Amino acid sequence: MRLPLTCALLALALAACQPVRPAAPAAAAVAVAADDNLNAVLWLQRSAEYRALAEQTYRAAADHLDAALAEADWDALVPEERGPAVAARPPAVVLDIDETVLDNSPYQARLVRDGGEYDDPSWDAWVEERKATAVPGAVEFARAAGARGIVLVYISNRATHLKRATLDNLRAQGLPVADESVFLGLGTAVDGCEQHGSEKDCRRRLVGQRYRVLMQFGDQLGDFVHIDANTPEGRQRLLDRYRDWFGRRWWMLPNPTYGSWEPALFDNAWSQPRQTRRAAKRAALEVAP
Template sequence: MSFPRTLMLSAALALGLAACQSLPDRSGSAAGPLPAPVPVAEPAGPPPNDNLNATAWMQTAIEYRLIAGQTYRAALAQLDRALETPGWDALTAEDRDTPAEGLPPAVIVDIDETVLDNSPYQARLVRDGASYDEVSWDAWVREQKARPVPGALEFARAAAARGVTVFYLSNRAAHLEQPTLANLRALGFPIERPEQFLGLGFFLEGCEQEGSEKGCRRRHIGRTHRVLMQFGDQIGDMVTITANTLEGREQAVAPYLAWVGERWWVLPNPSYGSWEPALFNNAWTLPETERRRMKLQALDYAE
């Protein structure tokens, strides 16, 4: 028995419509919009730290090692000339209260970031999201793990071999003298007697020291030695800064610019120093966000 052609077409159409009705509606018009994809959370990174780039540069950049090394090599090239020139003296008139003529030769070096590299301590602060404090600093110094700044050891040994006394003038506290001397000696820095270390708290009768300024200690060395050269990572290692502002720092060094690269030798330190508080009026009590805002305000945008 056969169905009429029209009936067969009608049945096929009905089956097709039924099949369409059984499929899920993907248009979103009946069931509502599809849910938004759930974003994949990025893994939490380390908190931002103003000292990260500076510490990474000092520890990993070959440019830092080249700059430090060339500073000491250039100084060594000048050392014999300094020894042979009777009037050569690296102390300012303010720090020289005894004639230098006839005195035995010496050089003055700062310690931290001048002859000893403390970047591992800075790296720990960055890693831990911490800031400098005396407890953690004392612990680091007592570890005696600081390494030489590139070129410093070679220069100090060459100076000692020429009969030049190396004085280590530092703002490390006096109670850190023994671990400091032990660290220096273990690396091979020339130290014949403990008096070559002059730390914070050293007292010179008749000389009033302002805070951590080194003027009185420089004067003390100048009373017994002709100072051929001074080395530091801060201009305060060579001259007293009366006002720690951008202008005050410029004024302090201006009369002695001709000595830089001859009698005064400056090492790079973007990690810390008196240059930083000069940007926010030396107000460490300000919140970090406010100090950062003032640093940004001090930048030159050439606008």
């Protein structure tokens, strides 16, 4: 039935006066705090670029193995860490474990998801899960070294009480473990050498007494040489001094998620509140004028 024209016009006018209500959102937005490690962890887990870099590093190192073996006085330990009669010792390669041969990004991802920070109990629990996967290229390099009779020695800042879980994880990922002596964790006692904090120089000296070290692999400077001053300037001095060793004796793996470079930006004072440390990192940014 048609309405009279006047009624229709009145209905249109009343409809135009009604307030417009916004559509209800499909779901309420959840506030998520910013996390400095979000992009870094995603890059490790999702980018083809990370995998390319890791494989490129290990492939290039494998190409240098024969030359290093052939040169009798070739050694990847700094002179003060080498043992005597280097040429007579069996050849070895020294590797850090975390973010060098084993990828722990799922642990870092948990911290990002939960808004947490590293602590020993959560880290120990992760290691005991034995779920870390091999860094791209690490297993292939290990096979190349093993085919040449080269022993792989792991110097790690995983504590010694995590040895069993760590060796299980390495073996499960196809990384060779000649025997339990090739794992030198944090807390390993070295006669005549006093270890300070997590520095690895005492353990490298121990390896130098047993082997001729052809190469070292790590994801931060302290994996290769003792850091006297963990400041940006001190770290740069070390890089300048040993620049020619990288890509020959020393091989660096990318790790943007953590490392001694970070506390160097806030005077190594982890006791400071998280926001204070974050402010110091922001202040260290180099911003274009």
